Amino acid sequence: xxxxxxxxxxxxxxxxxxxxxxxxxxxxxxxxxxxxxxxxxxxxxxxxxxxxxxxxxxxxxxxxxxxxxxxxxxxxxxxxxxxxxxxxxxxxxxxxxxxxxxxxxxxxxxxxxxxxxxxxxxxxxxxxxxxxxxxxxxxxxxxxxxxxxxxxxxxxxxxxxxxxxxxxxxxxxxxxxxxxxxxxxxxxxxxxxxxxxxxxxxxxxxxxxxxxxxxxxxxxxxxxxxxxxxxxxxxxxxxxxxxxxxxxxxxxxxxxxxxxxxxxxxxxxxxxxxxxxxxxxxxxxxxxxxxxxxxxxxxxxxxxxxxxxxxxxxxxxxxxxxxxxxxxxxxxxxxxxxxxxxxxxxxxxxxxxxxxxxxxxxxxxxxxxxxxxxxxxxxxxxxxxxxxxxxxxxxxxxxxxxxxxxxxxxxxxxxxxxxxxxxxxxxxxxxxxxxxxxxxxxxxxxxxxxxxxxxxxxxxxxxxxxxxxxxxxxxxx
Numbered sequence: 044x045x046x047x048x049x050x051x052x053x054x055x056x057x058x059x060x061x062x063x064x065x066x067x068x069x070x071x072x073x074x075x076x077x078x079x080x081x082x083x084x085x086x087x088x089x090x091x092x093x094x095x096x097x098x099x100x101x102x103x104x105x106x107x108x109x110x111x112x113x114x115x116x117x118x119x120x121x122x123x124x125x126x127x128x129x130x131x132x133x134x135x136x137x138x139x140x141x142x143x144x145x146x147x148x149x150x151x152x153x154x155x156x157x158x159x160x161x162x163x164x165x166x167x168x169x170x171x172x173x174x175x176x177x178x179x180x181x182x183x184x185x186x187x188x189x190x191x192x193x194x195x196x197x198x199x200x201x202x203x204x205x206x207x208x209x210x211x212x213x214x215x216x217x218x219x220x221x222x223x224x225x226x227x228x229x230x231x232x233x234x235x236x237x238x239x240x241x242x243x244x245x246x247x248x249x250x251x252x253x254x255x256x257x258x259x260x261x262x263x264x265x266x267x268x269x270x271x272x273x274x275x276x277x278x279x280x281x282x283x284x285x286x287x288x289x290x291x292x293x294x295x296x297x298x299x300x301x302x303x304x305x306x307x308x309x310x311x312x313x314x315x316x317x318x319x320x321x322x323x324x325x326x327x328x329x330x331x332x333x334x335x336x337x338x339x340x341x342x343x344x345x346x347x348x349x350x351x352x353x354x355x356x357x358x359x360x361x362x363x364x365x366x367x368x369x370x371x372x373x374x375x376x377x378x379x380x381x382x383x384x385x386x387x388x389x390x391x392x393x394x395x396x397x398x399x400x401x402x403x404x405x406x407x408x409x410x411x412x413x414x415x416x417x418x419x420x421x422x423x424x425x426x427x428x429x430x431x432x433x434x435x436x437x438x439x440x441x442x443x444x445x446x447x448x449x450x451x452x453x454x455x456x457x458x459x460x461x462x463x464x465x466x467x468x469x470x471x472x473x474x475x476x477x478x479x480x481x482x483x484x485x486x487x488x489x490x491x492x493x494x495x496x497x498x499x500x501x502x503x504x505x506x507x508x509x510x511x512x513x514x515x516x517x518x519x520x
């Protein structure tokens with residue numbers, strides 16, 4: 044399924060330049076607002092974001108350089124019924140993925156049933172150290188970011204599942220605060236569902252997965268440190284939840300428990316929201332050269348002395364090769380039909396798929412199965428002949444390392460550019476939280492490709508963000 048990117052679905056305007064109902068009041072307001080005013084508001088936002096310290100390291104630029112993620116002052120607007128569909132689909136998917144992880148590290152029934160191949164146990168993200176380990180509530184992915192793209196009216200597809208250390212929720216929250224500060228009059232005209240309660244929902248869920256018997260659990264957020272590209276988000280979330288932000292050196296293991304160093308002496312820690320990859324979390328269990336982790340942490344975890352969110356070993360479920368089996372997981376574990384479909388995907392480990400992809404490289408998107416952030420991928424229609432041929436050699440050298448997908452016509456949203464307001468391609472990452480219940484707040488990280496024609500929305504590749512408005516109802520101006 045290859046779709047012409049020139050026929051992208053415009054979320055604001057239908058055929059004949061007719062404005063869609065959900066954008067009607069905003070379009071009326073926009074018609075009476077000058078480009079100069081919007082540009083001034085953009086500069087104000089940049090100044091405020093810079094004061095707060097919202098920066099992101101963009102790899103490939105000057106060493107150590109950090110910049111602001113571009114913020115677009117034109118919101119993405121979703122109708123209540125559209126959000127209900129997306130929300131139900133994302134929740135269903137995360138329930139299935141948690142069931143899969145629990146099964147994979149216990150009975151492996153889905154492998155016995157022949158739905159997922161046993162070769163998944165050779166995936167480098169599979170952690171044999173977790174085999175047979177019971178985690179509270181059977182929850183492995185406490186925080187999941189599900190990347191969703193739109194190609195038409197009521198046509199939404201899941202592009203990726205992010206289950207290891209999904210990032211970006213701080214931009215969802217800060218973008219909303221910024222929009223309310225810059226354009227308070229719009230929030231008097233539109234009934235926009237709130238998102239500011241996300242930190243409290245997250246904290247409640249983290250407290251809910253403490254080990255049985257713990258009455259008043261101590262929760263901390265563990266960061267690799269200030270040099271991590273998402274450090275702002277780590278500090279922001281810890282502050283918003285009212286919990287301690289710690290590094291590995293702030294924690295230690297004693298008597299099969301984890302403690303935090305404080306000015307009043309050691310304090311036991313019950314739940315660690317960790318933003319550190321598996322490899323670096325414990326030098327005694329994984330990479331011995333890691334200076335970021337806590338020696339002995341994995342042993343305490345396996346013995347039930349502390350809860351880690353997300354669980355060690357979740358990466359096997361957000362591998363892009365595993366992604367292809369998620370619709371079958373929904374049917375196998377939940378007995379339901381998937382609400383949200385996958386993007387059609389070719390697995391290059393399969394000879395027929397590989398032959399097709401190699402014959403159509405210039406038309407497809409090819410991704411590394413364990414890649415992220417827009418790195419290690421080929422966007423065929425926007426690549427040179429030499430880039431396509433170079434990628435062909437990489438595939439031939441290691442076909443198991445890649446999947447391919449059609450070049451989807453990602454939907455476009457109105458975006459402020461130098462010339463005015465113009466359509467730019469977008470995606471959406473809602474954050475699904477699992478604790479006593481599985482839920483998500485009515486909002487998401489919306490990433491936008493700021494360059495005309497570009498389909499790469501990743502912040503690490505120069506993409507921007509915009510506020511996502513989920514409407515309770517359509518208001519009138």
